[in-house]
Amino acid sequence: MSQPDENQLTRPWVDWTARQIHDPVWRLRYLQSVAPAPLKASRWKSRKTIGLLTLLALGLVAAPLSLRRLGAANAAPPVLPELPAASALPPIHLVEPAVSPSTDVWSVEKASDFEVYSNGLRIENQYAVRHRPRAYVAFSMAGAEGRGGEKRTDPAGIVYHTTESLQAPFESSQNNRLKQVGESLIDYVRRRRCYNFLIDRFGRVFRIVNESDAADHAGHSVWADDRYFYVNLNDSFIGISFEAQTGAGEAATSAGNAQVRAAGMLTEMLRSRYKIPGRNCVTHAQVSVNPANMQIGYHVDWASSFPFERLGLPDNYATPSPAISLFGFAFDASFEQRAGVRLAAGASAADRGLVERAEAAHLSLAAYRKALHRRYLKILASQRG
Ligand SMILES: [Zn+2]
Numbered sequence: 001m002s003q004p005d006e007n008q009l010t011r012p013w014v015d016w017t018a019r020q021i022h023d024p025v026w027r028l029r030y031l032q033s034v035a036p037a038p039l040k041a042s043r044w045k046s047r048k049t050i051g052l053l054t055l056l057a058l059g060l061v062a063a064p065l066s067l068r069r070l071g072a073a074n075a076a077p078p079v080l081p082e083l084p085a086a087s088a089l090p091p092i093h094l095v096e097p098a099v100s101p102s103t104d105v106w107s108v109e110k111a112s113d114f115e116v117y118s119n120g121l122r123i124e125n126q127y128a129v130r131h132r133p134r135a136y137v138a139f140s141m142a143g144a145e146g147r148g149g150e151k152r153t154d155p156a157g158i159v160y161h162t163t164e165s166l167q168a169p170f171e172s173s174q175n176n177r178l179k180q181v182g183e184s185l186i187d188y189v190r191r192r193r194c195y196n197f198l199i200d201r202f203g204r205v206f207r208i209v210n211e212s213d214a215a216d217h218a219g220h221s222v223w224a225d226d227r228y229f230y231v232n233l234n235d236s237f238i239g240i241s242f243e244a245q246t247g248a249g250e251a252a253t254s255a256g257n258a259q260v261r262a263a264g265m266l267t268e269m270l271r272s273r274y275k276i277p278g279r280n281c282v283t284h285a286q287v288s289v290n291p292a293n294m295q296i297g298y299h300v301d302w303a304s305s306f307p308f309e310r311l312g313l314p315d316n317y318a319t320p321s322p323a324i325s326l327f328g329f330a331f332d333a334s335f336e337q338r339a340g341v342r343l344a345a346g347a348s349a350a351d352r353g354l355v356e357r358a359e360a361a362h363l364s365l366a367a368y369r370k371a372l373h374r375r376y377l378k379i380l381a382s383q384r385g
Pocket residue numbers: 160161162217284299301
């Protein structure tokens with residue numbers, strides 16, 4: 001497969017590709033990146049617009065406002081409850097599947113543009129790029145307020161995504177179109193450092209951003225295992241994206257069999273190499289949060305249709321949402337419709353735990369949530385610092 005030449009891009013092709021990108025900020029970035037030279041003249045102005053849009057989308061502008069609002073509403077704040085200890089959180093009922101997470105997978109062959117592993121995995125390396133070196137803090141669940149964190153450079157987990165790009169019919173007559181669409185997508189995601197890996201429609205695994213570096217895949221996000229919690233997972237979790245599209249609330253897996261098989265082998269290799277626990281292999285919909293309105297489910301890719309079992313992983317949808325349990329994030333009435341029943345079940349379980357802990361702390365649910373919100377914003381601020 002040859003890399004598409006930017007100069008050969010015709011306008012209809014650019015427009016078609018842009019229409020596939022549902023996120024307005026990413027679409028704007030894409031259009032700017034392929035704009036002919038005259039359009040780039042007002043670069044400063046465009047950059048400011050994109051910057052503001054991005055900040056708004058990521059909640060960075062709203063976060064300090066929220067801090068001030070919370071502060072103003074709490075002239076005499078209630079005694080801040082301790083960060084719930086792991087033992088106080090809703091129990092996590094996860095049954096590790098028969099597939100051992102420690103299955104040893106080793107490198108069999110490594111050439112300049114591909115790698116082969118002992119479990120059948122092949123990784124294409126011709127598009128691999130560098131980004132910023134991976135570095136993050138794993139916050140200890142035992143240390144309230146984010147104290148007692150560990151600085152790390154190895155990934156602690158995996159976040160699965162779908163590209164949400166339009167799909168050509170998966171038929172032999174569409175072969176050329178399927179390949180063209182895939183190449184265009186690879187070109188787009190590598191220039192934006194969107195993921196560490198992309199799995200195309202044929203199940204080919206492309207390394208995009210090297211695992212030693214962070215990819216910009218998860219934005220504002222929260223996850224926790226039984227010992228640590230993680231805030232903003234770009235640096236702490238590897239991003240794997242399927243070239244696929246899922247409908248709101250969909251329960252059936254939208255990825256093809258070849259993609260699921262490849263994802264299983266890739267997951268097995270990464271878990272073996274970095275000792276990643278099964279409960280830290282989660283979907284973007286499970287971890288995505290919006291600090292501007294303190295709601296979960298900002299992104300809902302792989303909301304209820306991820307085939308955990310076929311990848312040898314526990315059903316992580318059953319895990320109560322750590323964003324709700326730890327930081328009091330909420331969800332609105334549209335959430336179940338957007339996210340589907342499996343993800344909504346984990347959110348509801350976490351919400352019930354929150355109600356119980358508020359009662360135990362003799363606080364109203366609203367006051368308890370506010371205290372947890374303040375804690376989240378404080379940790380976010382310390383992380384930026
Ligand atoms: Zn995603």
